[in-house]
Amino acid sequence: MLASWAARLAAEIGGRHGDALRYALLTPGKRVRAALVLAAYRSVGGPSPSAAGVAAAVETVHAYSLVHDDLPCMDDDDLRRGRPTTPRQFDVPTATRVGFLLVPVAARVLAEAAAELGLPPGTLGRMAEVLFQAGGIEGMVGGQWLDLEAEGRTLGLEQLMEVHRGKTGALIRASCTLGGIAGLAPPDQVAALTAFGEDVGRAFQIADDVLDCTGTSEELGKTAGRDAALAKSTYVRLLGVDGARREADALARSAVEHLDRAGLPSGALGALAGYIASRKS
Ligand code: GRG
Numbered sequence: 001m002l003a004s005w006a007a008r009l010a011a012e013i014g015g016r017h018g019d020a021l022r023y024a025l026l027t028p029g030k031r032v033r034a035a036l037v038l039a040a041y042r043s044v045g046g047p048s049p050s051a052a053g054v055a056a057a058v059e060t061v062h063a064y065s066l067v068h069d070d071l072p073c074m075d076d077d078d079l080r081r082g083r084p085t086t087p088r089q090f091d092v093p094t095a096t097r098v099g100f101l102l103v104p105v106a107a108r109v110l111a112e113a114a115a116e117l118g119l120p121p122g123t124l125g126r127m128a129e130v131l132f133q134a135g136g137i138e139g140m141v142g143g144q145w146l147d148l149e150a151e152g153r154t155l156g157l158e159q160l161m162e163v164h165r166g167k168t169g170a171l172i173r174a175s176c177t178l179g180g181i182a183g184l185a186p187p188d189q190v191a192a193l194t195a196f197g198e199d200v201g202r203a204f205q206i207a208d209d210v211l212d213c214t215g216t217s218e219e220l221g222k223t224a225g226r227d228a229a230l231a232k233s234t235y236v237r238l239l240g241v242d243g244a245r246r247e248a249d250a251l252a253r254s255a256v257e258h259l260d261r262a263g264l265p266s267g268a269l270g271a272l273a274g275y276i277a278s279r280k281s
Pocket of ligand 1: 028029030031032062064065066068069074081140141142144145167168208281
């Protein structure tokens with residue numbers, strides 16, 4: 001689905017910007033957010049064989065965030081997903097424009113997905129609200145903003161959680177919520193998926209902090225040790241590596257309990273939560 005959108009957009013836009021857009025969309029990520037959308041959709045008995053378009057919309061917002069995160073005015077990084085970052089592979093103006101272009105692309109991908117799934121009136125509006133609120137000042141942008149302001153300062157646990165609840169957690173939480181909404185789940189099940197996503201989002205960031213200081217750049221596909229280089233506050237600084245790992249595992253278990261309480265099957269989502277909390281890359 002991402003590949004077909006990348007080809008379509010590269011043809012529409014053409015030239016260097018088309019190439020850069022395809023590069024940004026198609027670099028080989030883990031697609032964790034897409035997997036969460038699809039697993040959440042299936043867990044509520046979503047009637048269509050695939051909600052891949054909804055998953056692609058989330059991955060498109062994520063791709064834009066990675067392109068802009070790697071710009072010199074943000075994390076200024078060289079390596080992402082085992083390849084040069086978009087600003088390094090192309091140039092900063094191209095990467096800046098392509099990042100912005102991906103936001104309306106995400107809206108198009110979502111709208112087309114809703115039409116393909118034949119969702120009832122109002123459902124696309126709800127999904128758009130969830131996705132773009134998660135991507136905005138109340139979510140990812142707001143969290144990144146706080147994170148940039150916090151560089152060189154030491155944050156306490158509460159402040160760190162607030163940063164990452166937006167920066168990383170919001171899109172992961174929204175992935176789970178969106179799977180439920182697209183699957184036409186009742187409100188209590190959507191709420192359980194959102195609570196699941198909240199815990200998984202935190203576990204994801206904690207695991208990310210652990211990997212940043214225990215993994216190599218080859219294993220991670222991005223520059224290892226970046227948090228220390230940028231003097232960032234991290235869960236590892238506050239809890240130690242073992243403490244952080246324990247916290248991530250506890251959150252993965254807590255995430256599954258939300259599903260159990262709502263009577264939702266936890267197989268695929270539980271496996272994803274476990275993978276996310278203890279992943280190796
Ligand atoms: C204007 C302040 C402002 C912000 C713009 C750039 C940005 C919006 C937000 C940054 C969000 C960001 C990059 C958060 C980090 C999340 C994170 C840990 C990403 C890595 O996710 P993975 O490991 O990546 O799932 P892959 O490559 O597997 O997809």
